[in-house]
Amino acid sequence: xxxxxxxxxxxxxxxxxxxxxxxxxxxxxxxxxxxxxxxxxxxxxxxxxxxxxxxxxxxxxxxxxxxxxxxxxxxxxxxxxxxxxxxxxxxxxxxxxxxxxxxxxxxxxxxxxxxxxxxxxxxxxxxxxxxxxxxxxxxxxxxxxxxxxxxxxxxxxxxxxxxxxxxxxxxxxxxxxxxxxxxxxxxxxxxxxxxxxxxxxxxxxxxxxxxxxxxxxxxxxxxxxxxxxxxxxxxxxxxxxxxxxxxxxxxxxxxxxxxxxxxxxxxxxxxxxxxxxxxxxxxxxxxxxxxxxxxxxxxxxxxxxxxxxxxxxxxxxxxxxxxxxxxxxxxxxxxxxxxxxxxxxxxxxxxxxxxxxxxxxxxxxxxxxxxxxxxxxxxxxxxxxxxxxxxxxxxxxxxxxxxxxxxxxxxxxxxxxxxxxxxxxxxxxxxxxxxxxxxxxxxxxxxxxxxxxxxxxxxxxxxxxxxxxxxxxxxxxxxxxxxxxxxxxxxxxxxxxxxxxxxxxxxxxxxxxxxxxxxxxxxxxxxxxxxxxxxxxxxxxxxxxxxxxxxxxxxxxxxxxxxxxxxxxxxxxxxxxxxxxxxxxxxxxxxxxxxxxxxxxxxxxxxxxxxxxxxxxxxxxxxxxxxxxxxxxxxxxxxxxxxxxxxxxxxxxxxxxxxxxxxxxxxxxxxxxxxxxxxxxxxxxxxxxxxxxxxxxxxxxxxxxxxxxxxxxxxxxxxxxxxxxxxxxxxxxxxxxxxxxxxxxxxxxxxxxxxxxxxxxxxxxxxxxxxxxxxxxxxxxxxxxxxxxxxxxxxxxxxxxxxxxxxxxxxxxxxxxxxx
Numbered sequence: 001x002x003x004x005x006x007x008x009x010x011x012x013x014x015x016x017x018x019x020x021x022x023x024x025x026x027x028x029x030x031x032x033x034x035x036x037x038x039x040x041x042x043x044x045x046x047x048x049x050x051x052x053x054x055x056x057x058x059x060x061x062x063x064x065x066x067x068x069x070x071x072x073x074x075x076x077x078x079x080x081x082x083x084x085x086x087x088x089x090x091x092x093x094x095x096x097x098x099x100x101x102x103x104x105x106x107x108x109x110x111x112x113x114x115x116x117x118x119x120x121x122x123x124x125x126x127x128x129x130x131x132x133x134x135x136x137x138x139x140x141x142x143x144x145x146x147x148x149x150x151x152x153x154x155x156x157x158x159x160x161x162x163x164x165x166x167x168x169x170x171x172x173x174x175x176x177x178x179x180x181x182x183x184x185x186x187x188x189x190x191x192x193x194x195x196x197x198x199x200x201x202x203x204x205x206x207x208x209x210x211x212x213x214x215x216x217x218x219x220x221x222x223x224x225x226x227x228x229x230x231x232x233x234x235x236x237x238x239x240x241x242x243x244x245x246x247x248x249x250x251x252x253x254x255x256x257x258x259x260x261x262x263x264x265x266x267x268x269x270x271x272x273x274x275x276x277x278x279x280x281x282x283x284x285x286x287x288x289x290x291x292x293x294x295x296x297x298x299x300x301x302x303x304x305x306x307x308x309x310x311x312x313x314x315x316x317x318x319x320x321x322x323x324x325x326x327x328x329x330x331x332x333x334x335x336x337x338x339x340x341x342x343x344x345x346x347x348x349x350x351x352x353x354x355x356x357x358x359x360x361x362x363x364x365x366x367x368x369x370x371x372x373x374x375x376x377x378x379x380x381x382x383x384x385x386x387x388x389x390x391x392x393x394x395x396x397x398x399x400x401x402x403x404x405x406x407x408x409x410x411x412x413x414x415x416x417x418x419x420x421x422x423x424x425x426x427x428x429x430x431x432x433x434x435x436x437x438x439x440x441x442x443x444x445x446x447x448x449x450x451x452x453x454x455x456x457x458x459x460x461x462x463x464x465x466x467x468x469x470x471x472x473x474x475x476x477x478x479x480x481x482x483x484x485x486x487x488x489x490x491x492x493x494x495x496x497x498x499x500x501x502x503x504x505x506x507x508x509x510x511x512x513x514x515x516x517x518x519x520x521x522x523x524x525x526x527x528x529x530x531x532x533x534x535x536x537x538x539x540x541x542x543x544x545x546x547x548x549x550x551x552x553x554x555x556x557x558x559x560x561x562x563x564x565x566x567x568x569x570x571x572x573x574x575x576x577x578x579x580x581x582x583x584x585x586x587x588x589x590x591x592x593x594x595x596x597x598x599x600x601x602x603x604x605x606x607x608x609x610x611x612x613x614x615x616x617x618x619x620x621x622x623x624x625x626x627x628x629x630x631x632x633x634x635x636x637x638x639x640x641x642x643x644x645x646x647x648x649x650x651x652x653x654x655x656x657x658x659x660x661x662x663x664x665x666x667x668x669x670x671x672x673x674x675x676x677x678x679x680x681x682x683x684x685x686x687x688x689x690x691x692x693x694x695x696x697x698x699x700x701x702x703x704x705x706x707x708x709x710x711x712x713x714x715x716x717x718x719x720x721x722x723x724x725x726x727x728x729x730x731x732x733x734x735x736x737x738x739x740x741x742x743x744x745x746x747x748x749x750x751x752x753x754x755x756x757x758x759x760x761x762x763x764x765x766x767x768x769x770x771x772x773x774x775x776x777x778x779x780x781x782x783x784x785x786x787x788x789x790x791x792x793x794x795x796x797x798x799x800x801x802x803x804x805x806x807x808x809x810x811x812x813x814x815x816x817x818x819x820x
Contacts, residue, residue: 001046001320005057005069007397009377010089011049012082012115012125015042015074015319017246019081021218035076038326039246040358041117041276045139046072047306048367049114052374054305062375062382066391071109074319075116077246082121086129086136089113111402112137112377114370118244119143119190126152133400137376139369142269143193147424154403156425158369158376162190164429164454165268165292166197169240171452171462172290172433173266174205178238179502180483181207182231184251185242186270187214194242194268208483208502210236217250228254231263238264238481241291245271249280256283264472264479267291272434275362278444287438288472292431292452294365298415302371303361307351327351327358362446372419380405429454437470489516489537492523509536511699529693531700544693546704547610547772547779554610557779564603564786571794572596578801582810591642591665595635596794601628602786606779618689618706623680625782626717630676632789633724633755634669639793640731640748641668676720683713694771703771722759728752751792755785 001011016035024030053068073085089110113129116122117140126136126146130153137156138146144163146155173181183198185191191214199209211234213227231239241248248271255261265286271277272291281287309324325331330345351359361367380402385391410420421427433450450464471479487493487506492515496503509515513523514532526532530539547554575584575592584592605628608621642665692707708714729752762781769777800807 001050001070001072003069005067006393007063007066007381008069008071008110009049009053009374010110010113011046011070011072012075012085012113012121013042013045013049013072014039014077014117015046015323016076018217019076019078033076033078033081035074035078038322040323040327040356041245041363042074043323043358044306044363044367045115045117045370048302048370049374051299051302051305052371052378055301056374056378062378063385063387064390066381066385066387066393068378075121077116077118077121079121079124082116083124083128086113086125090129090132090134110134111381111397111399112406114139114373114377117141118188119146119193120188122146122155123152123189126155130154133403135377135380135399135403135406137373137406139373140366141190143189144197145189145193147426149424154399156373156376156406156421158372158419158427159269159294159366160429160431160454161424161426162194162268163197165431166194166242167201168292168431168452168454168462169242169266169268170198170201170205170207172292173202173207173238173240175462175464176478178264178479178481179207180210180236180481181238181240181266182210182234182236183212183240183242184227185212185214186244186247187216187219190244190270191242191247195240198240198242206502208500210234210483210500215247215251217247224250224254227251228258228260231260232258235483236481237262237479238266240266241271242268243270245274245277248277252277252281252285255285259283261285262473264481265289265291269293269431273362273365273446275360275444275446276357278436278446279357281444282442284438284442286436287444287474288470289436290449290469291434293434293446294369295430295432296448297365297368297417299364299368299371299413300415302364302367306361306367307359309351324349327356328354368417372413372417375411375413376406376409376419376421377402379409379411383409433464435469438474486518487515487520488518489514489520490535491515492520514539528695529702542695542700542702544612544702544704545698545772546612547775548612549610553772553776557776557783558607558610560783561603561606561779564783564790565600568596568600568603568790571790571798572600574798574801575794578808581801581808582812583797583800583808590662591635591638591669592794594669595632595639595789598628598632598635599786599790602632602782606782609775609779609782613691613704613706615690618691619684621706622689622708622714622717623684625778626680626721627673627676629721629782629785630724631669631673632786633721633728634672636748636751636789636793637672637724637728637731638665638669640728641665644731644734672724676717679713679716679720683710683717686710687713689714697770701771705771705775718759722756725752725755725759729756747792747796751789754788754792758784758788 015038017037017039018035020034020036022031049070049072053070056062057067071089073088075082075085091109112135113125114137116125116138119141122136122138122141123143123146129136133154135156136154137158139158141157142159142162142165144161144166146152146157147161147163183195185195195212199212202209211230213230215224215227243251261283263285267289269292272289273293277286309327321332325345328345328349330343330349332345382391383405384397384401385393385395407421407425410418412418419427431452432448433452435447435449437445437447439445447468449469450462452462454461466478471477483500483503484505487504491506491508493504494507495501496505509523509532512526512532514526514536515523516537523536526539529542531542532538533540549555549558572593575589575596578584579589601624605621605624608617608624611617687710689706689709692705694703694705697703729749732748732752758781762777765777766774806812
């Protein structure tokens, strides 16, 4: 297609979608490429360019007095033919080259080129014509690689780069919780680069690709069959399709043949809003598809212009003859392929009576891109030619100058849309999110359900209306596509060996660990004062355990302590009532009352071990126990020494009792007790006992204990008590056979035997008992030894006082009388 003008613009569009493969022998010059499969979309893009040119030529506001001509070529979507056409624009399409000595000074045939729709041909063309600085403006090539100005310095486009689209698709997939997806891409620069960016972004967002396959529409059937087999064997339910419409058409045919349905398709702008794809999807494979499209556009007058094909001189061009015949399903008389069964073309057919791809205006946003590209070149020329009411036609046009002005141009279309290019030659990235909603009579409606604006902050770029989305198989529920179900709180993810990070097992957190979020990678250890609940999703405060008065063991020990105290008081009252009787006076009644007082304190000091430990109770319990027991043992030791001294004093010439009278006995008790008091003072001064939380013995409980502070101080107190007990035991044992009807040394010996046995067994029991049980062991030892002293020393005397009063005489106690 061509038309002369003052300034020429070039156009490269795919009027055919494929070509016949051939094998070149490299022995002869290759034959021209044989294009097949007429593509109405290419004609629509060409019509959009012609509409823009006609508007400019008819306008007095832009390039007044200057007519823009055009030369438009068919590339068939072939890279080789696209490069050939681009070079034809540069050198005038001469068949015979000029001799090398002839200088090449003639300007290029065109000042700017519109097209092509695919990325790979654009890359090849931009590489070829880049050194000539001829501006090339694409309306549909989205590969992010084309933004590299070091490789493609003269390339610009009116459609956003896939740099943004790929990231937007990844965010869209993440938004719906799809972490296990498959991917199909066109095996060209558009598909490969777009999918590479998507894969990189998807990995950052925690999305895994189960498979990623590529193909081209001219691939052999066996390769396409392998792709179908991979999809059949997959477990993912979402397919990311980074495809051109022509390639998707081939895939749809195979899916229909194998009855593959139920997949949720996520599409790129290459096909998501193409009604031609929806028309051929007779098996509803793509129903519920969702993807990104160029924002809807409207250009007044373009639809009517594009549908007016009658002025075309169809007889002058074989390709247009074929186009016209295909469009209206008729044949011209002169057509070689005319058939009797087909109606004859008149050249006056009306498109309003036809419903096909050419009359479909769903790609109006892309037609608008072609329109904006033409106007960008026109505005740059308008500025260079210093146009006002007229233009300076004497200005020598230079492609490099035109390119620089197009890069910096900024204008608004008649519809109010602002057009400009960034430093990479790309426009602002804005997309509509389209959802395929099936309607009656196999009609699919493209519904806008959201927006994506790359110029906004990251957390505001994607905006969706979930409630209005229809999913695959006309479902209203968001499809689920995950390798592993989400790990609930209380579990953690453990990756499956040899699988992607999206495939994992959910392992329950160990005791004491929790996870309170979904898909937690690790379990967090609870604070020592807390423990995990049954579901392992929260830390609950541990129960603080100590020997309390409310529990059975604490109540029994308290009762035993009070019982011992009461008995001791009763014994003291009995002794006080019969204090003048021989059996009370026989062995220093003052020591007996002091012993009873110390036993009372021993019983009562056990109560300080019961209850919640505090600073004062921890210091009191051990020191009170140590001092009262030393006081008690000192009294017993004093009584033992009195027994020995008494019998020694009966020997002729002995005056021993003079040296160990009542005053000496009291000083002995006081001296022994003061030593223990000094030990306790040193202990409390250097490192006193203190409340302590024991987390080790029980996992789910806190044992409230009294730490010893200084272990040396504790064992010094016990050791001193043990030393006095052993000394008392030895002296009592020596006095056990002294003559007397009531030899108290026997009972002291037995009581010390019980005392030593209790405290010797106490040591291993105390060390091995955990928590409150060690406290119970210590209380038990205190009570047992106290009861042993009380019963062995005082109960026999009470028996005589109360039940055998006849023995409570001096004569009987001295062994000078016998009862009959």
